[in-house]
Amino acid sequence: MLSSHNIEINPKHWVEHGREELIGIIKHELCHYHLHLEGKGYKHRDHDFRKLLAEVGAPRFCTPIQKLRTPNTIHLYKCGTCSQKYERKRRMDTKKYVCGKCGGKIQKVG
Ligand SMILES: [Zn+2]
Ligand SMILES: [Zn+2]
Incomplete structure (x- = not known):
């Protein structure tokens, strides 16, 4: 180790x-x-x-x-309008961020 x-x-x-x-x-x-x-x-x-x-x-x-040791979790997000997927190493505030493509609302997937 x-x-x-x-x-x-x-x-x-x-x-x-x-x-x-x-x-x-x-x-x-x-x-x-x-x-x-x-x-x-x-x-x-x-x-x-x-x-x-x-x-x-x-x-x-x-x-x-x-x-x-805490595993490296990946947070998955998806745009509710155009379904564009986003992967983030850190949790992101879905109220603050909108989709970079269409400006739609982002939802947490996994
Ligand atoms: Zn050892
Ligand atoms: Zn979108």
């Missing part, structure tokens, strides 16, 4: 998991981070990684964080 040197801790963990578990998750992430910086094996299957996890007493998996 480590694509850059950023450590992502989802604040939801504070609510949904206990403090102990969060500390474990942070330790786990730091193991990735540390080995990545050192140029050693930082992936779950790597020997260096497993060894370091055992040394610091961190849990073996970090999947809960990935699961909790």
Whole structure:
């Protein structure tokens, strides 16, 4: 899960998991981070990684964080008059916007 040197801790963990578990998750992430910086094996299957996890007493998996990440939802809109479709990454206010083609009213589809 480590694509850059950023450590992502989802604040939801504070609510949904206990403090102990969060500390474990942070330790786990730091193991990735540390080995990545050192140029050693930082992936779950790597020997260096497993060894370091055992040394610091961190849990073996970090999947809960990935699961909790909010998916990139696409909002679909349609013009009620000419049926022109619009895709937006963010929710848009259908009262404020009108169709760019015909000026008709925009409706939310999905
Ligand atoms: Zn991990
Ligand atoms: Zn239209």
